[in-house]
Amino acid sequence: MSTLCMTADIAVIGGGAYGLSAALWLRRLRPDLSVLLLDRSDFAGNETGRCGAGFRAQWGAAGNIRLCQESLPSYENFAEEFGYPEGIEFKQDGYLILAHGEEQLDQLRRNIALQARFGVDSALLTAEEVARLAPGLNPAGVVGGSFCARDGSLSPFRVLDGFHRAALRSGVVIRHGVTIESIEPRNGAFRLRAGGESIEAGRVVVATDTRIPQLLGPLGIDIPVQPYPNQAFVTEPLPPRLGPCVVSFAHEMFLNQTVRGSVVVVASDRRRALGADARPTADLFPRAAAHAIDLLPALGTARLLRSWAGLYSITPDMLAVLGETALPGLFVALSGAKGFMTAPAAGRLLAHLVDGQAVPDWFARLSPARFASGEELEKEPAIV
Template identity: 30%
Template sequence: MTTGSTPQVAPTHASVVIVGGGIMGTATAHYLAEAGVEDVVLVERDELGSGSTSKAAGGLRSQFSDEVNIALGARSLETFRRFRSDFDQDIDLVTSGYLFLLDDEEDAARFERNVALQQSLGQSSRMVTVAEAAELSPVISTAGLVGGAFNPDDAHCTPEAAVAGFARAARRRGVTVLRHTEVTDIVVEDGAVTGVETSRGPITTSAVVCAAGAWSQALGAMAGVELPVTPLRRQIMVTEPVDFDARKLPFTIDFSTSYYFHSEGDGLLMGAPELTDVREFDTHRDPEWIEHLSRLIAHRTPALEDVCIRRGWAGLYECSPDHNALIGSAVDVDGFLYACGFSGHGFLQGPAVGEVLRDLYLGREPFVDISPMSVERFAADALRVELNIV
């Protein structure tokens, strides 16, 4: 995705350098500039949104098991609903809800607790019967199901469009965007960030925001900050047009297998984990995955067995040890902020996390307490496991 020309030389100074041009980086750049921060520089080694953001399924939800994730998801949903008017950008928002299909009584009991938590935080989530699930998503087979969970306010949209909207708004407020620019080192002196070395020259700065997704561990290491984030390949396919209005279907997830689908234009977008996890920087498509996906389709949505594949791709999740995000400011390196490790729900939380990073930089209190998301939780053996992941 190209959203403007690239300066040939990096500015020599910045108030803050954001590394990563996906949803997290562009949202942060926009909110910092909107708050009046000058000399913000966004560095992306490829095109904006070309990393995990452009490979995401685009789901937007507040259905989580963790209170912080519920708050981040709900806040971001508010932004996405206003995106067209606030950013003059169509993101093809489809508000048809999220439906989790459950085939295990223990899972159903956990979801009941999660739904109660979501409702206590003002969300419209509710448990549904098997018959209600079939009414919401008529293409499913109900074999083996014991119930479901549904939120009609959840949605999905086009990730690249959201990045374009944030990037354009950031540029209009004076943010310098350096595409095709690689960060080669982060300079730390006396325990504080003093600069960034890039392929276009050095930039003196007192603050760096790590929004590099699956590549965050390497970036953190440059500053002496340990960020336990590793890649995990995930594959997606998009079908040819279907003979029904797919936009009426909720984003449907078969929880026990993590097979999911939602509308994509006049067809469907489908995804599922691989049989064997590939935890490498590998975005090649595996033909065996299609066979695996076909079996999942036949089991849970036999009505979709005959749909034809139009295209597909592979992308990377940025995984943390407890499948929950790392958000905060480094304890031992002043001026190093991070937001990574979202384990599959980064895109949907991007706008809210951009607001949080703005507030952390400005010394404000964020709208939600994100201290439990600090990387220090791993050293303290205080894992914060998120159960509602795909």
């Protein structure tokens, strides 16, 4: 029989960037309320800890641009805003998005026009300008690109550590190793079941990304998200080869040389079936390595330090899903594969929503209600 072991005014399920940010901002908004964060793994054990660590405002859908814009000042001033003087290894050398072919270049033009509406200082580059900006790249087939100097990369582990410490200081109670198996509405509140224990909470935020349907599906709440596996690896430290982060849609790849010199490669595989099995297939790593060497030839002699696999959260429009579900008091925080980039703004604005405060119209449009109503937002085209 379950034993009631804990109660909280607000429970947040999921300890990645979205969950930690939401829990922290809830306590900052309402220090009179108890906030409990529950995570099934150890610190940084889920998708934020497996991401490529890039940050960019160069998107092709307004919701993604706005969330990144709202988050960037927090990352640029992370030490002050979150009390984390250790630094988050913020390398702000920009993002270079390559176009291999005129169709991709036309899409970048459309993206830049939209970004300009929101004040993003991005620019279209010729093939010659791309070569000057990143001379180590293979220029074959490149017809141009786009670039924004304020984009860059950060350490996901340091960012999570900063969120984690700030949340603890604010009074959030954090428990790792707790797998929530079900959510049950109960007298205007909720009961969370985890093994042999249960937890009562007045309001609940579910921030488990690709695993959200496992908890909300039994309640009749359909959040259309599917997990998409990717592969990542990192090299030994190398002499400077790349300034900006690089995205190549033709190679299905993201590259970044970190402040320590290692090159991080994140590879997608459109031939791979959607599903929660993120284990690399036998052919994925050799194919990804060949694509990486073709894109950055200097990697051909580099030694690998480690590799890992992760999951992207794929939504129909590749936008985040942030807001209250059809069940009052039950909220969802789903990143749409951009949780690390958008966590500061997503957590802060969702906390306002949970507290019953007004949020901007553009943020309100990211609500899960858009799927039930049939409202269609612009679909994000700039996904690797």
